[in-house]
Amino acid sequence: xxxxxxxxxxxxxxxxxxxxxxxxxxxxxxxxxxxxxxxxxxxxxxxxxxxxxxxxxxxxxxxxxxxxxxxxxxxxxxxxxxxxxxxxxxxxxxxxxxxxxxxxxxxxxxxxxxxxxxxxxxxxxxxxxxxxxxxxxxxxxxxxxxxxxxxxxxxxxxxxxxxxxxxxxxxxxxxxxxxxxxxxxxxxxxxxxxxxxxxxxxxxxxxxxxxxxxxxxxxxxxxxxxxxxxxxxxxxxxxxxxxxxxxxxxxxxxxxxxxxxxxxxxxxxxxxxxxxxxxxxxxxxxxxxxxxxxxxxxxxxxxxxxxxxxxxxxxxxxxxxxxxxxxxxxxxxxxxxxxxxxxxxxxxxxxxxxxxxxxxxxxxxxxxxxxxxxxxxxxxxxxxxxxxxxxxxxxx
Amino acid sequence: xxxxxxxxxxxxxxxxxxxxxxxxxxxxxxxxxxxxxxxxxxxxxxxxxxxxxxxxxxxxxxxxxxxxxxxxxxxxxxxxxxxxxxxxxxxxxxxxxxxxxxxxxxxxxxxxxxxxxxxxxxxxxxxxxxxxxxxxxxxxxxxxxxxxxxxxxxxxxxxxxxxxxxxxxxxxxxxxxxxxxxxxxxxxxxxxxxxxxxxxxxxxxxxxxxxxxxxxxxxxxxxxxxxxxxxxxxxxxxxxxxxxxxxxxxxxxxxxxxxxxxxxxxxxxxxxxxxxxxxxxxxxxxxxxxxxxxxxxxxxxxxxxxxxxxx
Numbered sequence: 001x002x003x004x005x006x007x008x009x010x011x012x013x014x015x016x017x018x019x020x021x022x023x024x025x026x027x028x029x030x031x032x033x034x035x036x037x038x039x040x041x042x043x044x045x046x047x048x049x050x051x052x053x054x055x056x057x058x059x060x061x062x063x064x065x066x067x068x069x070x071x072x073x074x075x076x077x078x079x080x081x082x083x084x085x086x087x088x089x090x091x092x093x094x095x096x097x098x099x100x101x102x103x104x105x106x107x108x109x110x111x112x113x114x115x116x117x118x119x120x121x122x123x124x125x126x127x128x129x130x131x132x133x134x135x136x137x138x139x140x141x142x143x144x145x146x147x148x149x150x151x152x153x154x155x156x157x158x159x160x161x162x163x164x165x166x167x168x169x170x171x172x173x174x175x176x177x178x179x180x181x182x183x184x185x186x187x188x189x190x191x192x193x194x195x196x197x198x199x200x201x202x203x204x205x206x207x208x209x210x211x212x213x214x215x216x217x218x219x220x221x222x223x224x225x226x227x228x229x230x231x232x233x234x235x236x237x238x239x240x241x242x243x244x245x246x247x248x249x250x251x252x253x254x255x256x257x258x259x260x261x262x263x264x265x266x267x268x269x270x271x272x273x274x275x276x277x278x279x280x281x282x283x284x285x286x287x288x289x290x291x292x293x294x295x296x297x298x299x300x301x302x303x304x305x306x307x308x309x310x311x312x313x314x315x316x317x318x319x320x321x322x323x324x325x326x327x328x329x330x331x332x333x334x335x336x337x338x339x340x341x342x343x344x345x346x347x348x349x350x351x352x353x354x355x356x357x358x359x360x361x362x363x364x365x366x367x368x369x370x371x372x373x374x375x376x377x378x379x380x381x382x383x384x385x386x387x388x389x390x391x392x393x394x395x396x
Numbered sequence: 397x398x399x400x401x402x403x404x405x406x407x408x409x410x411x412x413x414x415x416x417x418x419x420x421x422x423x424x425x426x427x428x429x430x431x432x433x434x435x436x437x438x439x440x441x442x443x444x445x446x447x448x449x450x451x452x453x454x455x456x457x458x459x460x461x462x463x464x465x466x467x468x469x470x471x472x473x474x475x476x477x478x479x480x481x482x483x484x485x486x487x488x489x490x491x492x493x494x495x496x497x498x499x500x501x502x503x504x505x506x507x508x509x510x511x512x513x514x515x516x517x518x519x520x521x522x523x524x525x526x527x528x529x530x531x532x533x534x535x536x537x538x539x540x541x542x543x544x545x546x547x548x549x550x551x552x553x554x555x556x557x558x559x560x561x562x563x564x565x566x567x568x569x570x571x572x573x574x575x576x577x578x579x580x581x582x583x584x585x586x587x588x589x590x591x592x593x594x595x596x597x598x599x600x601x602x603x604x605x606x607x608x609x610x611x612x613x614x615x616x617x618x619x620x621x622x623x624x625x626x627x628x629x630x631x632x633x634x635x636x637x638x639x640x641x642x643x644x645x646x647x648x649x650x651x652x653x654x655x656x657x658x659x660x661x662x663x664x665x666x667x668x669x670x671x672x673x674x675x676x677x678x679x680x681x682x683x684x685x686x687x688x689x690x691x692x693x694x695x696x697x698x699x700x701x702x703x704x705x706x707x
Contacts, residue, residue: 027488030481057484062520066477069470069517073445073481076468079488081481095471103468203443203466203482204491204499213469215457 004250006183013175016145016182017110018043020152022053023190027079030059030070034089035122036176037112064089068096075105078202087114087128101136101228103213104200106159114172115360123361124172126326130334136228138166138235139302141273145180150252154242156194161238162231163200171275185250193249232304239301257306263295268319268376271297276325276364283369292373307342314348319380321372325358332389351379354389362393408595410436419462421454424627426617427533428454429591437601440464442500445479448472449506450540473513475503476521479528494527501528507548508538511574522581522610529604529611535619543622547572551688552680560679570691575614579648584609587647590616592634596645596656616643624675636670641696653703667692
C-alpha cells in the first residue's frame with residue numbers, strides 16, 4: 001500500500017462531489033442541470049473536455065426523470081454510475097428511485113438539499129431528500145465539503161457491496177457553493193480502496209438469458225421486499241467496516257453512523273443532520289465554556305437508520321434536542337419522528353423535543369443553539385416538555 | 397426442432413427461434429409476432445428495454461422469460477432514456493454496439509409508452525444520437541390496461557374511455573403521427589413496418605442494425621382483444637391497413653423518403669374494407685367513415701409528395 005499523502009484543494013462542496021466521482025472512476029454520468037446542483041455536472045463535463053478522465057460517458061438527458069432512468073439502464077449494464085440533483089429534480093426522479101433499489105442497482109447520487117416549491121426557494125432544507133425516505137436508497141448527510149468527497153467514495157463501496165443505491169446529501173449553498181479545504185486522495189490509493197465494480201448481474205452476459213424487473217406475482221413480490229430490508233440491515237455492518245477502513249487508510253474514521261461530539265458526560269445533546277451540525281459543534285464548545293454539559297450527535301446515515309447507536313446514546317442522557325431542517329406536514333420533524341419511534345420499545349426514555357430550524361435557508365446560528373440549550377435545560381429541570389414540536393424561528 | 401438445410405434455404409427469414417413458446421400473449425396478438433421477428437433479426441446478443449405494456453406480460457412473470465436475449469423491464473415513460481443509459485454503459489465498458497457483430501440495444505414499447513407518456517424520453521434519445529433501435533409496436537390503444545385511447549388511437553375508434561354510446565362516440569382526434577415527430581429529429585433511419593410483411597420488416601430491422609446512430613421503426617401490430625376483431629384476422633387486418641393506405645410502408649433515410657412495396661403498388665383500397673372487420677369502428681356512420689377516409693387519403697397524398705420531392 002502506497003503511503004497516503006493527501007492532496008489539499010480548496011473546492012466547493014459541488015466540486016468535491018465531482019472530484020470524488022472522477023476518483024471513483026465512474027463509467028456513466030447521466031444528469032440534468034438544476035440549481036444548486038449544476039456545477040457538479042459542469043465540472044464532470046469539464047473533466048471530459050480536458051481529457052482528465054477516460055471512458056466516461058456523459059449523457060446530457062432531457063429531464064431528471066430520464067437522468068435516473070438512464071442511470072438505472074447504465075448500472076444494469078454493469079457501469080459504475082453517478083448522478084446529482086436537487087429538490088424539484090429529486091421529486092421528479094422519485095418513481096425511478098424505487099426502480100434503482102428494486103432492481104438492486106448501486107447508483108450513487110449527490111442530492112444538494114434545497115427546499116421544495118412553492119414558494120420558490122433555492123436555499124437549504126432537507127425535506128426533498130427525506131421525502132425519499134421509503135425508496136430503498138441509503139442516505140448519508142454530509143456536514144462539510146470533506147464529508148461530501150469522502151461520502152461519495154465510501155458510498156460506491158457500500159452500495160456495490162449490498163446492491164442498493166446510495167444518496168450523498170449536501171446543503172444548498174452552505175456547502176454546494178462554499179469553498180473550503182478538502183483533502184483528496186491520490187488516484188492509486190482510491191483505486192486500492194475502491195476496486196472496479198463487480199455487478200450482481202450484467203446485461204452483457206448473454207450465456208444464459210435473463211430478465212430483470214419482470215412481473216412479480218403475490219407469490220414472490222413480498223420476498224423481494226424482504227431482501228431489500230435484509231440488504232439495509234447488512235448495510236449497517238458494511239458501513240461500519242468501510243467507515244473504519246476509510247479511517248485506517250486516510251485518517252478520517254466514519255465507522256459510526258452517528259458521530260458523537262463531547263457526549264460522554266453530557267446531560268443533553270443536540271441531534272441533527274448535515275451542515276447545521278457544524279454550527280452545533282461550535283456552539284457546544286461555547287456552551288461547554290459557559291458550564292452547560294452538552295454534546296452533539298450528528299446522524300450521518302439516515303437510511304439505514306442507526307437505531308442501535310441511538311439507543312446507546314439515549315441511555316446516557318437526560319434529554320435530546322432534535323433539530324429538524326425539514327418537516328412532515330400533519331406530523332412533526334422527520335428525524336424527531338424516527339428517533340422517537342426508534343426508542344419507544346426500549347428502556348431509554350430521555351426527554352426528547354423537536355426544534356424545527358432553518359427551513360428554506362433560514363439562518364441558524366450559535367446564538368440559536370444557545371437559546372435551545374436554555375430551553376432544554378429548563379425542560380429537564382422541570383422534568384417535562386413545554387411543547388413537543390417547536391417552530392423555533394416562527395415570527396410571532 | 398431441427399430445421400432441414402434444404403428447408404432453411406427456401407426461407408426468406410431466419411429459421412432460428414429466439415422467442416420461446418409458452419409466452420403469455422393473447423391469441424392473434426400482433427405484438428408477439430413482431431417480437432419474434434425482432435429476435436430472429438438480432439439474435440441473443442441483444443439487450444431489450446421494455447416499459448409497462450403488453451410485452452411486459454408477454455415475456456412472462458418472474459422467474460420466467462420468453463426471450464432468448466436479456467431483458468430489462470422499466471417504467472412506462474423511460475424506454476428512450478433507459479436504452480440511452482444501457483448504450484452509454486456498453487460504450488464506457490468498451491463493448492461494440494450496433495453494427496453486424498455489436499450488441500443490439502433495443503427499446504420495445506407500445507404506442508402509449510411512445511406517443512404519450514414516453515414521448516419526451518424518446519425525443520431525448522433521438523436527439524442525443526445513441527446507437528440503439530427504438531421499436532414502437534402500434535396497436536393503437538393502451539391494451540394492457542384494458543383498451544383505453546392513446547395518442548395513436550384513430551378517429552372514431554371505440555375504446556373503454558372513448559366509448560361509442562347511443563348518441564356519440566368520443567374519439568374525435570386523428571391518430572398522432574409519431575413517425576413524423578421522429579423524423580423531425582433528423583435521425584439517420586426511421587421506417588414504418590407491418591407484421592403482415594415480415595420480409596420488409598426484417599430488412600428494415602437489419603438496416604437499423606447497420607445504420608449508426610438512433611433508428612426508429614413504427615410497427616403496425618393488430619390487437620384482436622382491443623380491436624374487437626376475430627383472432628384469425630390479424631394478418632389480414634395488418635395487410636389491409638397497408639393496402640388501404642391507412643398505414644403505409646415507408647422509410648426515411650438520411651433526409652430521403654421512400655415508399656415501400658406493396659404501398660406503392662396501386663390505388664388504395666376503400667378504407668371501409670379495413671374498418672368493417674373490427675368491432676371498434678361499428679359505431680361510425682357513413683359520414684364518420686368519410687371523415688376518416690378523407691384524412692387517410694390526405695396523409696397518403698402528403699407522403700407520396702414527400703417521396704416525390706425528397707425521394
